[in-house]
Amino acid sequence: MNSAFTDVLLLLAIAVVLVWAFRRIKLPAILAYLVAGIIAGPDITGWIHDPDEYHFIAELGVVLLLFSLGLEFSLPKMIAMRKLVFGLGAGQVVLCTALFAIAAYLWLGDWAAGFVIGGTLALSSTAVVIKQLGESAQLTSRKGQMTVAVLLFQDIAVVPMLIIIPLLAASSDVAIWQSLAIALLKGALVVAVLMAIGKWLLPHVFREIAKLRTDELFVLATLLVALVAGGMTQLFGLSMALGAFLAGMMLGESKYKHQLEADIRPFRDILMGLFFTTVGMQLDLQVFVNNLHWIALGVVAIGLVKLLIVRGIAGVMGERAEDAWGSGLMLFQMGEFGFVLVSLALTYQLLPAELASMIVGVGVFGMALTPLAIQRCNSIIAPLLPKASAANETLPPQPNGDSSRVLVLGFGRVGQTVARFLATEGIDYLAIDHDAKRVQEAIAGGAKVFFGSASRRDILKAVHADEAELIIITFAEDERALEVLKALRGMNEHAEIIVRSRDDVRLQAMMEAGATQVVPDTLEASLMLVSQILSRSGVPIRRILTRLDHARRSHYGDMHGFYPGETTDMDPEKLDRLQFLHAVALPEHSYACGQQLAQLQLDDLNIKVKSVRRAEQEFTEVHGDFTLQQDDVVLLAGSPRAIEAGESYLLNG
Template identity: 65%
Template structure:
């Protein structure tokens, strides 16, 4: 026990020093982890005599990495990518397998050995490539998504390879076709189950967990879901990474995606570092140096084969040269599953120790080069693409700008309580794009049902702010009246965005100096008049003419703040008898098929009798703020009601049951 602790302590010490040193000279941290593994491994200092002891823990890093990636990919996006996954991905894997298999058989004269080598070389590194694409913000680009699609197919292709190799070695029993068919059936079944659970059960589970307002519980549940999903797919013969990706993809459509990503990031990064150290431990330096000429030759052949197949298949599918070359260059390396295949083939006697060492050397060396290659991807692509550099740069700039416009919003609202919702309504009325973040799950659920652009998350956390685009947002509103928490949010925003104009709501002026020193551009007092002041600042900074602003504010005052009545309640909203008789709530009612109100015109329904107002109607994701009286309600319409709590509840039963 003491020896294991000392070994781990030495490994961590070397890793910390190397990561610091590599970052100082602008090199990726992955290289530092690989070097730390080489130093601590059995072939140099031998602090870790058996790297397999840490293999399972290290593999969890890949699981969490793929879970995080899944959060960025919704099911519709994956369906849209099926052409890349089963077209480009299948062509790359099958093409590389065929070429490497024929060359390997001509050299070795054994189909089993040739298949083991072909399988190892045909696969690329999911862990390294996705981590580098994420860090360089390229996962949202077209070439980044093409690369991810190919990697997903490779993860699926590992399964038949792991079945066939032992059978070719004569150590397996059973029919190959039958085993492959069963693996396919089990894989399809487990994927269907995971997708169903992720779509219909997990959002409910996380809503209940979020209601408890316990950060530890949310983190534990996130880790549990990622690991259980990975474990289920592993149990049925698929990769753990694929299961985690599916679970993340299902939760990526929920309002908790940013909070999930922020919670899992520290565990993912630490375990990924441990994974890369275990990769480095597998490299025997003496054997690597002795066979460096074979390693370089085989790696060059592997790179050229992958480049040619991916580039020309992508081009045949109608992709641009820049994207085809970008995806091909990103996937030049051997991957972590290659080590699994090499180990399996060695166990069954298909590969001798010299060939196994050479393949491990190719894997480690190519994975070590990958971060540098992806960092320099644009210059490398420019070398390969024969076109006018100015035109190329303009196309790339336009594409990146389009991606940025989809992601960024001019206004960020931190807190979606009564004031935050009031601001959001005015911004919607002026057509100003914005996004909000709130940590009340009930409020977020109600607001999302009503069509509000709000995500669940704690805006005091840096990762949440980064996820919702605070680093680039020019205008930020902190709408909750909690000066201590507002100070934390201010510090987090100022760390990543010094130029943002930040307006802060405060109950009074007691902490005015504190908030200004923390980075507030403007501090505004509370009450409904304070809401109007916030709106005037937001509109002014958004380019709305001052006369129009004053006209809108005057209209609200003359209307006795009519448009400001009604708000989405949260789990902490006070509902005592005095408050409930004065406040008006907003509530989104979805009309299912068979609801009593379906088929009835708006003017045929007695809204006043039920003491509620129809604030808006959403149909097919389009909101009509003042629907015409002859509008006929349909199934799946969302009706936004305003009224006192007991009246809203009664009106919902009336619309559904009559």
């Protein structure tokens, strides 16, 4: 087997295992790739003898990352947040870069290395921080907006840093400022060319590609645009990543933005994973272990500097103390672009390998601590705040003993629609939901909703579920709904409980658990569609309403069962709960021929006969005294296994 193939295979295997393990303990996938590189590198297993062999592929990952960044770059958003972006964001990047660069120069005596270290440590992790802010429902808070503004400016600042690092390494007699000026002129020329192409050519190209509705062609065209733009900037002596960023920014304002982003994401993530793996390979494990105490101290010191700088600038701008401290804490770590800059600096030999390993170690430690720091942000900064401010921290409102006639469990789209109609009719309601961000947004909009999980009995007691007259379970998670339903019936026997479910798989179980009415999404959607069709076909509205009411009162009895197809979900866990329809033709000498349905006792097999077709006649209501004959076609309803057994019984006995 080819050695390179074996290396890549082993690398993929260890990456898959580590990404799974790290995500299970809620750590970023970036750390998993770094650890995979450390394991595959020369210090542990030595699978990969020469990491430089993968450098070009890893560089493609950086190109696609910057292309995605360009797609997400929003000029209107930046203008709307300009005070925070160019005030707080620019101040943080400039001051942190300057302080860290001066400290590095005093230590190393090299301005080029000092600038690289300063720029690297000034950046924070956009990917990790934004994800954690979203998961902790802090993205829309003031400190969340401040953090996003700083990250936005940091992402912009990466671009000139990628231009400057190669210039620092150039062994030329021309002063760095002259080189930078020449690079800026080249950059302006490239930007003009790319913008012209993006405005006049690319929309027509993608319009023609979109007409063909061929996914692979769209993906190929996207990759080609990103790489051609990167190639153009490299041709002018600038970074490939800069060209990719400009290409993404050009297409970011087009109607194809979201499709491009979705198409490029799998390639970007895989290649970026490989890039971070190569960074891990370059980590000198002995240096890392020997300097672990310095690395830990570095994480704390860098975090404190960023915290104090953000707090100071935000304070001057008139932001609240708790928001300023919170934003500073969230930005304490080194970011993924820091690894990109370190890798680039190593390529141009601007940093010693030992120092690069220590910086990577600082980044790994910081990213590992980020989820914990953001989740516990309020409690960490509480000692820094006056007692009054700490007490006023915005937490999701908890149930406080309020009671209401109607209780809505789950405040997603369905729950909100229900609540809106109740409010319009002047009916008092109370809702609870376990999504903190949604609760805060809804409270701001005037909804009567509290934070809490409907699965917890103490929460149900706090909202007086034992006294409610009507309870609606709106989340379409059938297992959870069944669990909540049983808990509700244990404390309230008289309330009417309406349960929403995805389909009719657990309808019977829910009715047995005490539901007054179960409303399956799929069946209700079918009823609404039928009502529209019948209305437009001239059927009187009274007859339509009668039919709908009959279907609901019979718990959708006539609607259970469907004909399976190739795309039907045959999940073994669901299979026995599905109701299929299956037609069985009775040829000559079939066991069932000449027998009445009552004699066959099909109910014992959990099978229902929906109808019998005989020649041109169809019997839709058949009872126990109905006699089956040769060439009858019997329509059975039941679970897949029951239908299989029933068919065999009808034919062979």
